[in-house]
Amino acid sequence: MNLMTARTDIRKRHIAVFASGNGSNAENIIRYFRANSSEAEVALIVCNKKDAGVVERARRLGVTSVVLGRDRINDPEVILPILRAFEIDAIVLAGFLLMVPPFMVECYDGRILNIHPSLLPKFGGKGMYGSKVHEAVVAAGEAKTGITIHLVNNHCDGGEIIFQKSVPVDSADTPADVERKIHALEREFFPDTILRWMSTLSARSGC
Numbered sequence: 001m002n003l004m005t006a007r008t009d010i011r012k013r014h015i016a017v018f019a020s021g022n023g024s025n026a027e028n029i030i031r032y033f034r035a036n037s038s039e040a041e042v043a044l045i046v047c048n049k050k051d052a053g054v055v056e057r058a059r060r061l062g063v064t065s066v067v068l069g070r071d072r073i074n075d076p077e078v079i080l081p082i083l084r085a086f087e088i089d090a091i092v093l094a095g096f097l098l099m100v101p102p103f104m105v106e107c108y109d110g111r112i113l114n115i116h117p118s119l120l121p122k123f124g125g126k127g128m129y130g131s132k133v134h135e136a137v138v139a140a141g142e143a144k145t146g147i148t149i150h151l152v153n154n155h156c157d158g159g160e161i162i163f164q165k166s167v168p169v170d171s172a173d174t175p176a177d178v179e180r181k182i183h184a185l186e187r188e189f190f191p192d193t194i195l196r197w198m199s200t201l202s203a204r205s206g207c
């Protein structure tokens with residue numbers, strides 16, 4: 001293979017971001033990779049709610065989004081061809097409220113990352129999402145909370161933790177105050193953690 005041939009084989013790694021809601025993390029990740037990486041980019045947004053803010057954010061940023069209901073995300077004959085068509089190397093869950101189906105965990109083994117807005121294993125598991133997490137943290141009188149970035153397996157919030165960062169909770173903090181602190185941590189640390197994680201992944205073998 002000569003050098004000219006080799007260069008045509010090189011492309012950025014493709015990330016699919018799965019999100020269900022507002023999409024501030026998805027937008028931050030898209031912008032971060034555009035500004036900071038020649039190695040990877042967000043190639044696709046997958047959303048399970050057609051009115052979710054993330055869909056409009058993707059449109060404004062010129063990133064393709066697909067909206068699929070739970071049944072279609074859980075159907076390997078629907079979702080896998082889409083991920084293959086976009087040559088997806090890694091999946092990032094950013095406020096995605098459905099469980100990833102086992103066939104996808106198997107196909108993308110070690111290649112799916114999630115962010116959870118607490119210091120897992122505290123305040124994790126079924127039913128613990130979004131503002132419910134921050135309400136529970138305040139109700140429990142926690143002195144600190146934080147973010148956890150972890151690999152996805154078939155257990156809700158149960159995969160290997162690759163990054164955590166904490167922030168103090170003041171006694172006067174409301175759940176909304178805690179949420180603001182958490183979003184600030186997510187903005188600062190999530191994209192960079194994804195970038196570092198992606199650099200550890202081998203070339204995709206396909207499935």
Ligand code: GRF
Pocket residue numbers: 019021022023024025026094095096115116117130182183186
């Ligand atoms: C974030 O706090 C994330 O940690 C949690 O859901 C929230 C999503 O926010 N899983 P956004 O949709 O990215 O604005």
